[in-house]
Amino acid sequence: xxxxxxxxxxxxxxxxxxxxxxxxxxxxxxxxxxxxxxxxxxxxxxxxxxxxxxxxxxxxxxxxxxxxxxxxxxxxxxxxxxxxxxxxxxxxxxxxxxxxxxxxxxxxxxxxxxxxxxxxxxxxxxxxxxxxxxxxxxxxxxxxxxxxxxxxxxxxxxxxxxxxxxxxxxxxxxxxxxxxxxxxxxxxxxxxxxxxxxxxxxxxxxxxxxxxxxxxxxxxxxxxxxxxxxxxxxxxxxxxxxxxxxxxxxxxxxxxxxxxxxxxxxxxxxxxxxxxxxxxxxxxxxxxxxxxxxxxxxxxxxxxxxxxxxxxxxxxxxxxxxxxxxxxxxxxxxxxxxxxxxxxxxxxxxxxxxxxxxxxxxxxxxxxxxxxxxxxxxxxxxxxxxxxxxxxxxxxxxxxxxxxxxxxxxxxxxxxxxxxxxxxxxxxxxxxxxxxxxxxxxxxxxxxxxxxxxxxxxxxxxxxx
Amino acid sequence: xxxxxxxxxxxxxxxxxxxxxxxxxxxxxxxxxxxxxxxxxxxxxxxxxxxxxxxxxxxxxxxxxxxxxxxxxxxxxxxxxxxxxxxxxxxxxxxxxxxxxxxxxxxxxxxxxxxxxxxxxxxxxxxxxxxxxxxxxxxxxxxxxxxxxxxxxxxxxxxxxxxxxxxxxxxxxxxxxxxxxxxxxxxxxxxxxxxxxxxxxxxxxxxxxxxxxxxx
Numbered sequence: 001x002x003x004x005x006x007x008x009x010x011x012x013x014x015x016x017x018x019x020x021x022x023x024x025x026x027x028x029x030x031x032x033x034x035x036x037x038x039x040x041x042x043x044x045x046x047x048x049x050x051x052x053x054x055x056x057x058x059x060x061x062x063x064x065x066x067x068x069x070x071x072x073x074x075x076x077x078x079x080x081x082x083x084x085x086x087x088x089x090x091x092x093x094x095x096x097x098x099x100x101x102x103x104x105x106x107x108x109x110x111x112x113x114x115x116x117x118x119x120x121x122x123x124x125x126x127x128x129x130x131x132x133x134x135x136x137x138x139x140x141x142x143x144x145x146x147x148x149x150x151x152x153x154x155x156x157x158x159x160x161x162x163x164x165x166x167x168x169x170x171x172x173x174x175x176x177x178x179x180x181x182x183x184x185x186x187x188x189x190x191x192x193x194x195x196x197x198x199x200x201x202x203x204x205x206x207x208x209x210x211x212x213x214x215x216x217x218x219x220x221x222x223x224x225x226x227x228x229x230x231x232x233x234x235x236x237x238x239x240x241x242x243x244x245x246x247x248x249x250x251x252x253x254x255x256x257x258x259x260x261x262x263x264x265x266x267x268x269x270x271x272x273x274x275x276x277x278x279x280x281x282x283x284x285x286x287x288x289x290x291x292x293x294x295x296x297x298x299x300x301x302x303x304x305x306x307x308x309x310x311x312x313x314x315x316x317x318x319x320x321x322x323x324x325x326x327x328x329x330x331x332x333x334x335x336x337x338x339x340x341x342x343x344x345x346x347x348x349x350x351x352x353x354x355x356x357x358x359x360x361x362x363x364x365x366x367x368x369x370x371x372x373x374x375x376x377x378x379x380x381x382x383x384x385x386x387x388x389x390x391x392x393x394x395x396x397x398x399x400x401x402x403x404x405x406x407x408x409x410x411x412x413x414x415x416x417x418x419x420x421x422x423x424x425x426x427x428x429x430x431x432x433x434x435x436x437x438x439x440x441x442x443x444x445x446x447x448x449x450x451x452x453x454x455x456x457x458x459x460x461x462x463x464x465x
Numbered sequence: 466x467x468x469x470x471x472x473x474x475x476x477x478x479x480x481x482x483x484x485x486x487x488x489x490x491x492x493x494x495x496x497x498x499x500x501x502x503x504x505x506x507x508x509x510x511x512x513x514x515x516x517x518x519x520x521x522x523x524x525x526x527x528x529x530x531x532x533x534x535x536x537x538x539x540x541x542x543x544x545x546x547x548x549x550x551x552x553x554x555x556x557x558x559x560x561x562x563x564x565x566x567x568x569x570x571x572x573x574x575x576x577x578x579x580x581x582x583x584x585x586x587x588x589x590x591x592x593x594x595x596x597x598x599x600x601x602x603x604x605x606x607x608x609x610x611x612x613x614x615x616x617x618x619x620x621x622x623x624x625x626x627x628x629x630x631x632x633x634x635x636x637x638x639x640x641x642x643x644x645x646x647x648x649x650x651x652x653x654x655x656x657x658x659x660x661x662x663x664x665x666x667x668x669x670x671x672x673x674x675x676x677x678x679x680x681x
Contacts, residue, residue, distance in 0.1 A: 193583035197610060200586055204617055245591055252586075294593060298548040298573070301591030305550075305575055308583050312576040316559040316569040328559035330574055341570075348559075348569035364655035365679035368532045368561040413646075415653045437654050439646060445529050445628070446644060448654055462558060464644070464657060465532050465627075 005045040008085040010075045020257035025065040044172035107137025136162040179274040188266025199251035207244040216241025219276035227265035232258040324366040367462025374459045378403040389434040393419045414438035500541040508674040520619040527626040528641030547593040590618040598625040638665035
């Protein structure tokens with residue numbers, strides 16, 4: 001039997017919970033299951049085909065395991081390379097490409113699959129297509145050295161994959177360790193956040209261990225063990241190698257889903273066993289306008305944060321108006337496309353067609369900390385009478401104190417009032433307010449507040465904190 | 466006629482792995498620090514940090530106007546393209562940051578609620594700059610663990626410590642002693658001058674300096 005036969009299992013509807021459940025169920029079919037994407041797993045076929053009576057038997061077993069965990073639309077592709085198996089899985093249901101038909105199956109595929117399914121550089125794929133090499137068969141027909149000369153290592157990889165080869169051979173058993181990182185925790189970690197921290201730290205250590213050697217890890221086995229010897233081990237693979245953030249994110253996912261299953265003790269031991277490495281590639285980062293490593297890391301972090309706290313992750317958006325506390329609103333990060341740099345710049349750029357220095361805007365500096373929700377306070381004069389803003393937009397008397405709940409603060413200086421009439425054309429949303437900046441003594445230190453008078457009441461809306 | 470000299474052989478010990486330095490470890494000096502405004506930079510320079518805040522450090526901003534000072538401290542780095550995660554229950558007024566010179570498209574505000582530790586774990590190492598306020602329920606050990614993680618990464622974490630709350634041990638501590646409003650006779654508050662003292666674990670001798678927000 002061909003040693004490189006593999007099965008790729010794809011969940012059409014995705015869902016990280018389902019992927020974790022399926023991976024756990026398939027642990028009974030074979031060890032060394034590789035997590036190759038957000039919706040896909042890879043199983044080496046050498047062992048299970050002998051045990052379960054051929055590839056049909058294994059495929060049936062996978063489908064049964066998926067149904068047992070509540071997934072009834074799983075796709076299984078079996079082929080002689082990762083790419084062939086993945087393309088077979090994309091056909092839906094169970095699709096087995098026999099070893100004898102491996103090359104003809106791949107030859108008929110569009111060259112675009114190298115980009116979408118095998119992480120080959122988009123520029124290389126686009127140029128191959130424009131050169132008339134529209135199928136994998138056509139690419140495989142070109143001399144390998146010619147492609148390597150023209151496109152460098154990426155051209156060589158494209159030829160290798162098109163010809164049915166494998167960038168990194170699939171391993172059905174644990175190979176020799178290239179780098180081993182472990183951490184012991186005397187105090188067992190039970191909290192998801194703390195285990196996530198430990199996972200991120202492991203990834204950081206692994207990258208800094210390999211970087212001086214000019215290597216990146218493409219295939220790692222991450223294992224977490226509890227005080228009661230419960231173990232969760234997963235194989236992670238990425239053809240271009242893992243950066244610190246990529247691996248950290250995957251490890252956190254692994255331990256979080258595992259902890260969600262309910263454990264009897266805390267995590268005491270964590271290891272990363274690097275199985276496959278690759279020379280670190282020289283990457284030319286963009287000079288003007290292109291996305292850099294920092295951008296990608298930030299986007300990955302935002303995705304993770306959204307999964308943690310949802311709409312509490314927010315980004316600024318220019319809304320305009322005359323209220324300095326509301327000119328920029330914070331909108332949920334999950335609802336905007338952070339990757340579109342032009343859209344992001346436009347999102348926060350004050351309008352240029354309509355000037356922003358409208359009457360009623362505060363001319364000086366604005367408070368740095370909004371008071372949310374704004375707090376009702378009382379402004380009184382030296383005789384203890386309430387200060388209001390008259391119809392002529394003047395104070396009824398000189399403000400001397402601001403009463404905030406039970407506390408009374410001396411007013412050192414005050415500026416305003418500045419009247420604002422907002423949305424006067426809208427009878428339901430129209431608003432007449434007057435703003436005042438004042439310097440007050442709070443606990444023997446001078447601080448500045450922004451107060452708003454509306455319906456003869458004063459509200460504290462911002463603090464220069 | 467003399468025969469041409471044979472090419473020099475590279476000694477075997479030079480070829481040994483130990484003598485090869487990977488270029489990936491070489492980082493330009495200016496990239497090991499986060500740029501800061503001139504007034505803060507001067508105070509750091511006199512303390513031996515010529516190029517700004519070293520990456521992998523924790524800075525505490527304490528005193529009367531921590532948010533205002535944090536806005537000034539990080540403006541140059543943000544303007545240079547660094548992403549900032551503002552992970553705190555107290556969100557800043559983005560208009561104030563914009564007026565100072567921030568690029569708001571590189572700001573992400575997170576209200577961590579009860580997930581502060583997890584949110585910080587997700588931010589550290591991913592964002593170059595993280596501004597946060599330690600919630601009351603978090604243990605000192607967790608804060609130390611966070612600081613250790615920052616030290617291994619290449620970002621800078623700014624801890625906002627509100628007035629009256631005891632400070633935490635940090636590499637750099639910026640204590641805003643008092644604020645002045647020098648142009649308050651112009652009809653509105655146009656400038657805020659912060660009197661700051663720089664201290665902390667990595668500063669041998671405290672240095673005082675001033676920074677101004679708004680129109681000077």
